[in-house]
Amino acid sequence: FGVARSICFVGAGFVGGPTAAVIAYHNPHIQVNVVDLNEERIKSWNSAHLPIHEDGLLKVVRAARDGTVEKTIALPGLPRAIELKQRQPNLVFSTRVVDAIEEADIIFICVNTPTKTHGIGAGSMADVSAIESATRTVAKHAKQGAIVVEKSTVPCGTAQMIQDILRYYRPDVEFEVLSNPEFLAEGTAVENLMHPDRILIGSAQTLAGLRAAAVVKDVYGAWVPAARIVTVNTFSSELAKLVANTMLAQRISSINAVSAMCEELGLGADVEDVSLAIGKDARLGSNFLQAGVGFGGSCFEKDILNLAYLARELHLDVVADYWLAVLRMNEDQRQRFARNVVRELNGSLRGKKIAILGFAFKDGTNDTRNSIAVHVIKDLAMEMPREIAIFDPGCASAEIREEIEKAGLTPSQLERIKILTNWRECVQEASAVCILTQWKQFRGRKLGSGNKKAPKLAIAWAKSCVADKVDISEMDILALEELARDKSSATGEDPLERLVPLASCPEQCSHCRIGS
Ligand code: UDX
Incomplete structure (x- = not known):
């Protein structure tokens, strides 16, 4: 093992794409190839509309992929200017899997490992079939001495599985995993x-394993201080x-368990105050x-299920149950939220409209x-409401629809769900507005003191606009019967639209709307 000159990333998803781009950006002397079988995804990585939205990603990709480096120059008294510089491009996205593997010194496996949906371990064990299949291709085409790196989140022991597959196909060649x-x-x-915070590298504690770890450490060493690169054995790293x-x-x-207690206590205990106090x-x-x-x-x-599954396999039932309680709490929290909505609306949603603001699993992502x-x-x-209207400032309607369709609702329940691209239309005439993603557009000042005293549900309502009034951390639902009268229009302003301007993207695609 020496110095890497060519790196291949197998899998151009949320992990592979950005990691490859940053590695290429900081290692201009290394050729970085990102391969994926999905042609559409690769096409998107090769365009100005990357398949994922991440702040600063396009800038990094432009530098490494196109050789165009953007530098913002701020001089006192002058408006900020952008200086463009050229560098040698060293990042390529393609579907040429075999070619990229053949020339690579290091191969990062970044494919998807979803939870198994059928068979043994369904619902808890990770499905590593994409890793198996990628490893078979690597085994057939990688050059002697190539280092194979598992980047995907995997069950403990997957490195060993990768090693076994490599040995089966190429018994005469030693690969380090x-x-x-x-x-x-x-x-x-x-x-x-x-x-x-840290880069974690796990390797076999043999001379060859440690040498391979040193090669990968060098790649990260281009921009990460040595003290932040932690090297351990493979299994510790996976765990x-x-x-x-x-x-x-x-x-x-x-903290969600504490929020439930605050609500039921009814003595004004506020989970945010508790959080602030303990966080100090x-x-x-x-x-x-x-x-x-x-x-x-x-x-x-997925990772909790994986850890609990491992504990169960090791006959550590108490340990498995301990970790699974984290998930049970999570489930109860979201169910309690829905129960609160129904309770506050007098036990029935029939004939009522419910608005949902926010659908992404967290803010800042699509x-x-x-x-x-x-x-x-x-x-x-x-509960068969008249309508459930959904608005998210960042997610594409088709993707929201696709997720909902997977949820197993009946056709008549599905019919009542509307996905809107206008928040005003979404909340109009709604009996309750549920803020389910903490987009900054939905955050703002706290509701009046009444809200502090009654964190159960904020029936207090938006005097001027929705964005000013909602605080998801108290699991508030803004009852917006009054919004039908639309007080925010009195000011002539549309707070959400003001806060979510479209970027200069000519297609105004959903990605470009986030964080712009
Ligand atoms: C997480 C880990 O943070 C990251 O290190 C790992 O590599 C992948 O998994 P991610 O799932 O992208 O990252 O999002 P994260 O910011 O961790 O949030 C996960 C969920 O927790 C979101 O739904 C978020 O809203 C929620 N969350 C987060 C809370 O409810 N409260 C918090 O205080 C923080």
């Missing part, structure tokens, strides 16, 4: 990649990834203590997968 899990969060991917996500989720479930303890810290309708996203639930909103909408749809 490393684990290098990704810790980026959606919406802040570029920031997380540019300034990582650490699952545990990191599970413990983050555990904090959210813990340096041992606890203030991150991930925001109560809400529960965590969504493609990682937390990702609709595993969104809490789907579950809440499903629970509300069971």
